[in-house]
């Protein structure tokens with residue numbers, strides 16, 4: 215290492231060749247602020263000066279026959295490392311074939327852990343390499359022998375290299391989306407009407423890109439299958455970037471708030487996909503889970519249980535991260551039951567959802583439960599009830615099918631498997647009942663509770679005696695609003711009628727009798743029962759509501775307080791009119807109890823009488 219301080223220099227000289235093999239010198243200047251101190255190299259009557267940088271390394275190499283010098287440093291320090299450059303004496307080997315070189319690159323790719331751009335943690339070794347080709351192909355035209363233009367030679371080379379490197383290759387169809395930061399070229403000329411034509415845009419920076427594979431051929435080059443695979447950028451490469459290619463779709467978003475002008479572009483490109491042979495199963499399985507399950511089945515059937523177990527185990531890193539296709543649950547149950555390793559079987563089944571189960575799966579559920587035990591099955595099924603996802607028609611339709619599914623499980627001799635299914639539905643249903651029976655506004659509450667009536671009937675049809683008892687017991691604990699679910703449920707259950715509905719009918723009769731038996735409200739009784747949130751305002755309000763005689767209340771109250779009271783009146787649907795008299799400070803909230811108080815009580819009573827009549831007449835015919 216040489217450190218040149220102020221005034222120091224190196225006179226012109228030629229480096230002595232200390233070694234026969236020495237052919238030149240490499241000078242590496244370390245980052246250091248200085249002035250002066252230029253390295254001047256002469257060759258063939260020409261003189262070239264090199265300045266070092268204060269921010270980065272600088273490299274200068276020259277042949278041993280070049281005279282060179284370092285001019286005096288005027289300020290700061292110049293710091294260099296010098297190296298002798300030796301040439302190996304071996305006779306140059308003929309250049310390795312391009313395929314061999316490429317094979318080395320592939321091996322390096324597959325043995326170098328991935329460090330993603332914005333993460334500090336290694337992601338392990340890459341599973342594949344996706345090399346994008348330049349032309350577009352259809353599923354039918356995608357064939358090693360029919361590639362177009364430069365694609366043909368490149369793909370053949372990569373395929374040969376992959377073969378040498380112990381890798382498998384397939385051809386795939388890729389969808390590439392790029393998001394560009396873009397500005398109209400003619401911004402200045404037409405400031406009023408900037409062009410929206412994607413062709414007139416200047417592309418500045420590539421903000422993001424996304425590659426997904428949607429189809430690939432079989433490794434033997436025949437046929438192919440639809441797949442779905444997201445390709446991270448550390449597994450993708452191309453000779454030609456997408457920009458000069460023709461996008462099949464473009465969308466320009468003009469300036470929107472935080473986002474600049476962005477241009478989205480979509481391209482269809484073919485790709486060669488390469489993976490090491492020893493990772494072939496996982497590499498294909500991630501993109502094509504249906505294939506993976508078929509392959510596991512085949513290996514098991516061929517007697518290679520150990521192989522199938524190892525292959526299934528290799529799915530673990532990604533299998534549980536994605537939402538599995540509903541249609542695969544049967545095949546997964548089937549393979550899981552045959553594997554014989556409880557942990558791997560559980561991993562295979564984890565990504566599914568309970569809604570994917572139909573009565574056709576009863577036999578396989580029973581087989582899996584027989585193999586690994588009920589506790590194992592129960593854990594699996596509970597995992598299939600993903601919280602927060604039970605909404606929408608799919609879910610309600612599935613609950614409708616619950617009696618069929620549970621019935622089929624009983625027929626297979628595994629009624630225990632039906633239990634966690636029905637119990638899971640009850641967990642959901644009881645949560646819904648708790649939520650909606652305490653909702654104040656009837657126009658929100660009533661339809662919601664009515665919607666739960668059919669699931670309730672189905673659940674009771676599906677439940678065993680223990681669960682039925684639990685359900686009827688819990689139902690009797692809810693407030694009278696639960697009638698809005700129970701009565702429609704009883705009406706639904708005219709043909710298929712689990713015996714337990716008789717218990718529910720009796721509970722309803724009791725509730726309705728109590729409502730009817732309540733003495734009608736005295737004509738001068740204006741009291742309204744209500745509990746607020748416990749704040750001071752709510753206390754004042756409750757006192758007014760609870761009074762038998764007070765009908766109106768003039769309440770000077772600032773905006774926030776008025777809003778608070780409004781909210782309570784609306785959400786509990788109180789029969790109270792509220793007006794704000796905009797005089798003085800604060801304004802006055804004028805509250806008036808309305809006749810609704812009486813009509814509502816009459817209506818509720820009337821309804822109870824009718825329902826009771828229906829129920830008691832039905833009771834003789836239907837419930838006894």
Ligand SMILES: O=C(O)CCC(=O)C(=O)O
Nearest residue numbers: 216229241253284294296
């Ligand atoms: O410091 C330099 O840039 C050159 C040093 C040099 O010429 C030498 O070490 O022979």
Ligand SMILES: [Fe+2]
Nearest residue numbers: 227228229282
């Ligand atoms: Fe030198």
